[in-house]
Amino acid sequence: xxxxxxxxxxxxxxxxxxxxxxxxxxxxxxxxxxxxxxxxxxxxxxxxxxxxxxxxxxxxxxxxxxxxxxxxxxxxxxxxxxxxxxxxxxxxxxxxxxxxxxxxxxxxxxxxxxxxxxxxxxxxxxxxxxxxxxxxxxxxxxxxxxxxxxxxxxxxxxxxxxxxxxxxxxxxxxxxxxxxxxxxxxxxxxxxxxxxxxxxxxxxxxxxxxxxxxxxxxxxxxxxxxxxxxxxxxx
Amino acid sequence: xxxxxxxxxxxxxxxxxxxxxxxxxxxxxxxxxxxxxxxxxxxxxxxxxxxxxxxxxxxxxxxxxxxxxxxxxxxxxxxxxxxxxxxxxxxxxxxxxxxxxxxxxxxxxxxxxxxxxxxxxxxxxxxxxxxxxxxxxxxxxxxxxxxxxxxxxxxxxxxxxxxxxxxxxxxxxxxxxxxxxxxxxxxxxxxxxxxxxxxxxxxxxxxxxxxxxxxxxxxxxxxxxxxxxxxxxxxxxxxxxxxxxxxxxxxxxxxxxxxxxxxxxxxxxxxxxxxxxxxxxxxxxxxxxxxxxxxxxxxxxxxxxxxxxxxxxxxxxxxxxxxxxxxxxxxxxxxxxxxxxxxxxxxxxxxxxxxxxxxxxxxxxxxxxxxxxxxxxxxxxxxxxxxxxxxxxxxxxxxxxxxxxxxxxxxxxxxxxxxxxxxxxxxxxxxxxxxxxxxxxxxxxxxxxxxxxxxxxxxxxxxxxxxxxxxxxxxxxxxxxxxxxxxxxxxxxxxxxxxxxxxxxxxxxxxxxxxxxxxxxxxxxxxxxxxxxxxxxxxxxxxxxxxxxxxxxxxxxxxxxxxxxxxxxxxxxxxxx
Numbered sequence: 001x002x003x004x005x006x007x008x009x010x011x012x013x014x015x016x017x018x019x020x021x022x023x024x025x026x027x028x029x030x031x032x033x034x035x036x037x038x039x040x041x042x043x044x045x046x047x048x049x050x051x052x053x054x055x056x057x058x059x060x061x062x063x064x065x066x067x068x069x070x071x072x073x074x075x076x077x078x079x080x081x082x083x084x085x086x087x088x089x090x091x092x093x094x095x096x097x098x099x100x101x102x103x104x105x106x107x108x109x110x111x112x113x114x115x116x117x118x119x120x121x122x123x124x125x126x127x128x129x130x131x132x133x134x135x136x137x138x139x140x141x142x143x144x145x146x147x148x149x150x151x152x153x154x155x156x157x158x159x160x161x162x163x164x165x166x167x168x169x170x171x172x173x174x175x176x177x178x179x180x181x182x183x184x185x186x187x188x189x190x191x192x193x194x195x196x197x198x199x200x201x202x203x204x205x206x207x208x209x210x211x212x213x214x215x216x217x218x219x220x221x222x223x224x225x226x227x228x229x230x231x232x233x234x235x
Numbered sequence: 236x237x238x239x240x241x242x243x244x245x246x247x248x249x250x251x252x253x254x255x256x257x258x259x260x261x262x263x264x265x266x267x268x269x270x271x272x273x274x275x276x277x278x279x280x281x282x283x284x285x286x287x288x289x290x291x292x293x294x295x296x297x298x299x300x301x302x303x304x305x306x307x308x309x310x311x312x313x314x315x316x317x318x319x320x321x322x323x324x325x326x327x328x329x330x331x332x333x334x335x336x337x338x339x340x341x342x343x344x345x346x347x348x349x350x351x352x353x354x355x356x357x358x359x360x361x362x363x364x365x366x367x368x369x370x371x372x373x374x375x376x377x378x379x380x381x382x383x384x385x386x387x388x389x390x391x392x393x394x395x396x397x398x399x400x401x402x403x404x405x406x407x408x409x410x411x412x413x414x415x416x417x418x419x420x421x422x423x424x425x426x427x428x429x430x431x432x433x434x435x436x437x438x439x440x441x442x443x444x445x446x447x448x449x450x451x452x453x454x455x456x457x458x459x460x461x462x463x464x465x466x467x468x469x470x471x472x473x474x475x476x477x478x479x480x481x482x483x484x485x486x487x488x489x490x491x492x493x494x495x496x497x498x499x500x501x502x503x504x505x506x507x508x509x510x511x512x513x514x515x516x517x518x519x520x521x522x523x524x525x526x527x528x529x530x531x532x533x534x535x536x537x538x539x540x541x542x543x544x545x546x547x548x549x550x551x552x553x554x555x556x557x558x559x560x561x562x563x564x565x566x567x568x569x570x571x572x573x574x575x576x577x578x579x580x581x582x583x584x585x586x587x588x589x590x591x592x593x594x595x596x597x598x599x600x601x602x603x604x605x606x607x608x609x610x611x612x613x614x615x616x617x618x619x620x621x622x623x624x625x626x627x628x629x630x631x632x633x634x635x636x637x638x639x640x641x642x643x644x645x646x647x648x649x650x651x652x653x654x655x656x657x658x659x660x661x662x663x664x665x666x667x668x669x670x671x672x673x674x675x676x677x678x679x680x681x682x683x684x685x686x687x688x689x690x691x692x693x694x695x696x697x698x699x700x701x702x703x704x705x706x707x708x709x710x711x712x713x714x715x716x717x718x719x720x721x722x723x724x725x726x727x728x729x730x731x732x733x734x735x736x737x738x739x740x741x742x743x744x745x746x747x748x749x750x751x752x753x754x755x756x757x758x759x760x761x762x763x764x765x766x767x768x769x770x771x772x773x774x775x776x777x778x779x780x781x782x783x784x785x786x787x788x789x790x791x792x793x794x795x796x797x798x799x800x801x802x803x804x805x806x807x808x809x810x811x812x
Binding site: 012013017036037038039161163164165171192193195196210230231232234235 | 610714740774808
């Protein structure tokens with residue numbers, strides 16, 4: 001297992017958001033976590049990234065327990081986050097945003113090569129590298145956010161709602177990009193509201209509702225699982 | 236009565252001191268204490284109560300100083316007549332500043348402090364460069380002071396005493412009034428105070444005016460006391476710094492706190508200035524102050540009150556826990572119109588982003604309407620439009636035929652619209668009881684009598700099962716209870732329409748069941764409910780109708796289980812293929 005979340009309980013003060021939750025990501029996999037609003041998806045991402053501390057349970061990356069590692073050190077274990085809502089440094093150029101992604105020492109030595117790869121993946125970013133990140137369209141900003149994540153040379157890329165706020169056409173493109181990244185050997189943990197797309201590209205999937213895993217398994221089986229319908233539609 | 240028995244002899248003794256032949260030196264000394272007590276107490280009326288920290292208190296004090304200096308020397312007004320003039324002018328200027336600053340709710344904290352500080356510099360520059368001062372200072376030695384007491388110092392002492400009594404009485408009565416409770420609520424969460432019916436703008440303006448008037452009046456007296464006024468001394472930054480320090484030390488949120496702080500600091504200061512190693516003394520006092528503030532962050536007076544109350548066995552004996560079956564008293568006058576709330580073409584843009592693109596929706600009397608939809612579909616925005624938190628870009632909202640859109644949130648609240656917050660936003664420095672009481676007091680247009688407020692508060696606490704926790708501060712409650720305080724506060728306003736924003740989020744399954752059962756009981760009391768919720772099982776179980784929002788529009792509306800089967804709704808939730 002590349003990334004193993006083992007029975008974690010995470011909360012905000014006394015509001016518990018995740019209860020006894022376990023998921024696993026194997027090398028080279030796309031794992032999708034789907035669930036309605038408020039199910040705890042972003043909490044899961046923040047817990048893995050070390051921004052929230054689990055009260056119980058542990059998070060293991062290639063055998064190392066990182067549940068007590070400070071969040072700015074978690075990336076040293078090969079984790080990169082593409083946060084919900086992109087969270088770019090909007091007053092900095094596209095290039096500076098990308099270069100900041102290569103902050104950890106391992107990534108810095110290979111920075112130029114990785115940058116070339118990112119530009120190959122997103123040719124438009126090469127063209128617009130000197131523009132302020134805040135001036136880009138939503139889809140392009142999402143590319144910068146993903147590119148910034150890749151610059152850290154992660155083993156696992158955590159993606160929090162990459163389709164949020166994008167037009168349907170761009171959403172389709174975004175999921176193709178995720179597959180392309182995965183084909184280059186990066187495992188992806190994808191947290192999404194868009195069930196159909198997220199399950200379509202996943203190798204493994206989990207449904208969470210109210211902070212608990214309610215179903216898991218192969219996506220083609222899960223898509224017909226009544227628990228998804230119930231979680232999303234209440235029927 | 237008991238309070239009067241304690242206060243009257245103290246005041247009598249203080250008033251008699253000049254006649255008892257106390258030396259001028261000591262009367263002067265006491266005057267200086269009075270001076271700081273008035274400044275600190277008046278500062279507390281705005282800044283202590285509302286949390287709008289002013290660093291411009293010297294400006295209003297200085298306006299008083301120079302009003303008297305000018306009127307008494309250049310226009311030969313009698314000294315006594317200049318005092319109300321000074322107070323009024325200070326209050327008027329405060330109102331002018333407040334009209335601009337308080338309009339925008341964003342000028343809080345450090346912005347307000349800096350802005351008021353800069354007012355001091357502006358006023359100082361004006362005074363210094365006009366004939367008010369001409370840069371040379373003004374002598375008031377020739378001013379005649381009416382003789383109260385035996386000597387001139389005795390007379391000023393008496394004026395100081397009157398100012399102290401006026402300030403403390405003002406602060407005391409405000410503290411114990413509905414107005415004062417509104418100010419304290421503004422301190423804790425201004426947006427929520429407004430939504431609960433507190434006219435925040437007007438209240439801030441009045442407290443700013445009162446605070447400045449008292450400072451201005453003290454300035455008038457002090458001008459004569461010092462005899463020679465200069466811009467440098469009058470508008471010194473040390474004035475607000477001392478006043479802030481005194482208030483924090485004594486407890487800014489209590490009427491007596493600033494006064495106690497002022498006495499302590501003034502006495503300590505004079506004790507040190509006269510000693511041999513003044514510099515060590517000063518450092519020591521500074522250190523002691525730091526320690527006191529760290530140990531007692533809310534100030535001496537509130538801490539003492541708390542420890543006394545604690546020894547007496549808790550604030551208010553725990554009442555018997557409520558039985559779960561309590562019902563709400565039905566609403567008084569239910570109208571006849573089957574449509575309670577009408578949203579017509581409600582549109583809201585934030586900059587270029589359109590959060591709501593023309594929502595038209597009727598809410599029926601007595602129903603539970605669920606608002607659902609993906610992230611960013613505009614559910615919370617719609618709630619914020621109805622409660623008046625945001626002004627809408629276009630469209631109208633009417634409640635029983637009366638247009639409420641465009642009104643201030645506190646007026647909408649008084650019309651009978653109450654809301655809760657997803658993350659409870661309680662007034663952290665008020666007890667659970669006071670939180671609920673405040674909403675009962677401010678939640679209706681006519682204003683209930685004390686007995687009615689009491690009854691409604693008790694009913695809301697019993698209904699939510701919080702009666703046993705009435706005396707505790709919100710911080711001592713868990714999330715579940717804090718959410719129920721949100722319920723109790725909303726119910727205390729006796730709303731016709733209740734807006735619930737994700738009340739179930741963060742609760743465990745047992746607590747969810749409890750809350751769902753309570754929402755049913757609220758509906759049984761005749762209140763119409765709109766609730767935003769992601770927990771779809773609860774939506775289907777509770778709602779009479781469900782409205783699905785998508786991209787700022789109503790996509791579907793109808794019976795829950797049918798609506799949620801609508802292919803358009805399903806595709807919104809599951810994403811396109």
